[in-house]
Amino acid sequence: MTTEYSGTGDPRRSLELLWGAQERRPRRGPRPRLTVEGIAAAAIRLADAEGLEALSMRRIADELGVSTMAIYTYVPGKAELIDVMLDRVHGELTPPDGVPGGWRARLEHVARERWALYHRHPWMLQVSTGRPPLGPNLLDAYEAELRAVDGLGLSDVEMDSVISLVTGFAQSAARTSVEVAQAERRTGMTDEQWWQATAPVLQKHADFRRYPLADRVGTSAAREYGGAVGPEHAFEFGLRRVLDGVEVLIRSRVGGG
Structure with a gap:
């Protein structure tokens, strides 16, 4: 699976694209056929359908019915484009403001929004964001998420x-869930079918007297999940423990501990 890195393009050009500086500049002549937003939208559709490995300026140009060089007139390269893509999909997040139930309900909302976002756009899990794209949608999301825990001491x-x-927990849990779904699509075998095919052979060759706990617990878990892992269960269980x-x-802050 392809791994990309945000923030690896020209920082100035990326920020100008993220904040629309290029499109605010006065232009002479007819109205341009393309926009950065349109290019980013096409790139997101392509990545949603085929993953980042399919993303190229040529493919985007084909989707838009223009030449590859026309794309480069608006976006200098793939690295800067990925920054814009990441920022734009963050605009889909619904802020936790007004969610009833206090801080815990607001943080649960944050986690569920992130979980859903990664499932809508699995390619996001292929991008390392140690240098996040500091665009308006990402900063809006960060500001709103911080409000969920503001004033708590x-x-x-x-x-x-x-x-x-x-958010890191939601990303990690979503990664497992997405990978399980991708494995099913690529093999044509559900996780339950895989387990049904694997278990008899494993029982034949492994001496489970050496692994009494693994045998007991693993069997119970596999029966519960219908496979080796249960992504939805892991998300729900883990989110409760994180909160x-x-x-x-x-409580330690409120109580002065």
């Missing part, structure tokens, strides 16, 4: 850490 660093913990941990932190 946490320090600024703790607020950032809580949001990173929740439990955040609650301990908040």
Whole structure:
């Protein structure tokens, strides 16, 4: 699977694209046929359908019915385009403001929004974002997520850490879920079918007297999940435990501990 890295293009050009500086500049002549937004939308559709490995300026140009050089007139390269794509899909996130139930319900909303976003756009999981694209949609999302834990007695660093913990958990859980779905599509075999084919052979060759706990627990889990892993169960279970941990932190601050 292809791995890309955000923030690896020209920082100035990326920021200009993210904030629409290029399209605000005065132009002479007829109205341009293409826009950065249109190019990014086409790239997102292509990546949604085929993954980042299919993404190229030529493919995008074909989708839009223009020459490859026409794309480069608006976007200098794939690295800058990926920054724009990431920012634009972050605009799909619904802010947690107004979610009833206090901070815990708001953070749960944040996690579920992220989980759903990664499933709509699985290619996001192929992009390492150690250098995040600092565009308007990503910053809007970060600002809204921070409001979910504002005024709870946490320090600024703790607020950032809580949001990173929740969104990072959602990303990790979604990765497993997406990979399970992709494995099913590529093999034509469901996880349950794979397990039914694997279990008898494993029982024949492995001496499970050496692994009494693995045998007991693994069998119970496989029966529950219908396969080796249960992505939805892992997300629900893990989210509750993450929020439990955040609650301990908040109570320690409120109680002065």
